[in-house]
Amino acid sequence: MTHPVQRVLIVGGGFSGMSAAIELRKRGIAVDLVEIDAGWRSYGAGISLGGATLRAFRTLGVLDEFVRRGSAHDNVDLHTSGGHHIATLPTPRLAGPDVPGGGAIMRPVLAEILAEATRASGTNVRLGCTFASFTQDAGGVDVTFTDGASGRYDLVIGADGLYSAMRDALFPGAAGPKYTGQGVWRAVLPRPAYIDHAMMWLGPKIKAGVAPVSDTEMYLYVTEDRAERTYVDPAQFLPLLRDLLAPFDVPALQAIRARLAEDSQVIYRPLEGLLLPRPWHRGRVVLIGDTVHATTPHMASGACIGIEDAIVLAEELERHADIDTALGAFEERRWERCRMVVENSGRLGEIEITGGDKAEHGRIMRETLVALAQAI
Numbered sequence: 602m603t604h605p606v607q608r609v610l611i612v613g614g615g616f617s618g619m620s621a622a623i624e625l626r627k628r629g630i631a632v633d634l635v636e637i638d639a640g641w642r643s644y645g646a647g648i649s650l651g652g653a654t655l656r657a658f659r660t661l662g663v664l665d666e667f668v669r670r671g672s673a674h675d676n677v678d679l680h681t682s683g684g685h686h687i688a689t690l691p692t693p694r695l696a697g698p699d700v701p702g703g704g705a706i707m708r709p710v711l712a713e714i715l716a717e718a719t720r721a722s723g724t725n726v727r728l729g730c731t732f733a734s735f736t737q738d739a740g741g742v743d744v745t746f747t748d749g750a751s752g753r754y755d756l757v758i759g760a761d762g763l764y765s766a767m768r769d770a771l772f773p774g775a776a777g778p779k780y781t782g783q784g785v786w787r788a789v790l791p792r793p794a795y796i797d798h799a800m801m802w803l804g805p806k807i808k809a810g811v812a813p814v815s816d817t818e819m820y821l822y823v824t825e826d827r828a829e830r831t832y833v834d835p836a837q838f839l840p841l842l843r844d845l846l847a848p849f850d851v852p853a854l855q856a857i858r859a860r861l862a863e864d865s866q867v868i869y870r871p872l873e874g875l876l877l878p879r880p881w882h883r884g885r886v887v888l889i890g891d892t893v894h895a896t897t898p899h900m901a902s903g904a905c906i907g908i909e910d911a912i913v914l915a916e917e918l919e920r921h922a923d924i925d926t927a928l929g930a931f932e933e934r935r936w937e938r939c940r941m942v943v944e945n946s947g948r949l950g951e952i953e954i955t956g957g958d959k960a961e962h963g964r965i966m967r968e969t970l971v972a973l974a975q976a977i
Contacts, residue, residue: 605924606630606755610744612732612767614641616904617890618760619715620911623661626722628919633754634719635746637761639729643712646787646866647820649799649812649898652695652702653973654905659696660912666714671706672813674798682804684851690966693974703799703901705812705820707789711904731761735770737884756924757886758914760907763875765892771883778873780830781897781950785822785872786842788865790857792819802849808953809846809854821857822898826954830871838867872897872950876943879936882928889914894939899949900969902942909977910935938977945969 609625611618614636622632655673658664667673677690692702720726727748735744735757745751759767763778796819801810808824823845833841839861846858861867875895881888890907897903914931921927945965952962 604628604630604918605922605927606918608754609633609756609758610635610732610742610752610754611758611760613759613761613765613890613892614638614716614719614726614728615643615760615762615890615907616712616715617892617907617911618758619719620657620661620908621758621760621889621914622719622724623715623722624911624915625918626724628915630918632722632724633727633752634724635727635730635732637729637731637747641712641716641726641728643709644868645708645870646789646868647705647812647814647822648708648711648904649705649901650703651901651905651970651973652693653902653977654908655696655700655702655704657905657908657912657977659700661715661718661908663714663718664696664700666717667704667706667711668700670710670714670815671704672815673701673704674813675701675703677703677799677801680800680802680851682802682807682849682851684802687803690970695974705799705814707814707818707820710815731766732757732770735886737886742885755885756918759886759888759892760890762891763873763895765888767886768877768888768892771886771888772877775877776875778875778895781872781874781947782826782828782954783824783872783897783950784827784833784869785824785898786838786845786867786869788821788842788861788867789814789818790821790860790865792817793856795853800853802851802854804848805956806953807845807848809849811857824872824953827871833869838869839863839865841869842867874943874947876940879932881932881935885924887914887928887931894943896943897946897950899946900942900966900973902946902969902973905973906935906939906942909938913977934977938972941969941972
């Protein structure tokens with residue numbers, strides 16, 4: 602079957618955009634990728650990943666590199682803030698019987714792995730540049746770039762993230778991200794031998810967790826309620842994080858708290874969510890990833906569904922001779938799964954903020970994990 606596209610532009614060099622480039626190049630499609638950040642940097646500390654993400658890594662061809670440079674492990678242990686063990690969440694081995702069911706990695710390391718695979722795929726990467734404007738007709742999309750260049754493409758993919766300029770250009774007036782009333786703190790520390798899988802401690806209003814991200818490092822995350830989205834002075838990050846951990850009567854967490862220092866890469870991020878109603882495409886321009894479905898980290902699946910978008914989009918473009926049919930089929934396969942992750946993650950945050958029904962919280966987590974285990 603003849604591809605409906607021969608030349609594609611991807612706007613945005615994050616996880617979703619890079620994954621789309623890798624998958625499209627496998628199918629012999631010429632790809633230009635523009636990324637506004639000249640350094641192609643990825644900010645943040647650790648990122649937790651479920652089995653569905655590792656399955657997607659296998660499809661992309663980066664699973665072995667993730668295992669080598671990150672940490673793959675089974676199960677998540679849940680405890681009270683006093684250290685009592687509540688439950689162990691199983692993590693099915695979706696990437697294969699030889700691959701643990703979950704893991705974590707430093708976000709910049711994962712970005713580097715995907716960037717290496719993107720360049721190796723033959724994608725034409727242009728940094729420090731993005732689109733300035735575009736117009737389209739029935740046969741293609743004409744794009745002008747911020748560096749003065751221009752080009753014509755069969756398809757343009759907007760993957761420029763939560764504060765997407767592509768979304769604003771394609772769907773003027775579309776709602777932007779919404780603050781959820783929670784924020785998350787993260788830090789990176791040396792990994793003791795006993796931190797060999799993911800662990801969480803659930804306080805009345807604060808949730809703390811740790812996960813190994815490599816053979817030598819782990820990351821700490823703490824979720825707290827903040828009614829208003831207010832500026833937090835970076836000079837206060839370290840003492841504020843220490844204060845949040847003080848009520849946890851757990852030797853392991855208190856040992857971690859004592860080791861927090863200026864070199865612990867402490868960061869804070871307010872949590873936001875976004876679910877753009879369908880359609881996600883107009884003509885020959887389509888949006889993927891956080892651009893249309895940004896989620897809070899409650900199900901550790903934000904990166905997952907964005908990478909899956911890239912895989913499914915490439916599959917549907919290969920499957921259909923008509924581009925509009927391909928993009929419609931892409932949305933049909935992605936809408937319900939992405940809606941579920943965004944809305945269920947958001948509901949978990951609401952329950953935590955209001956001190957709501959813990960049985961509902963547990964049910965939503967189980968149902969979401971079961972759904973994510975299904976094939977995409």
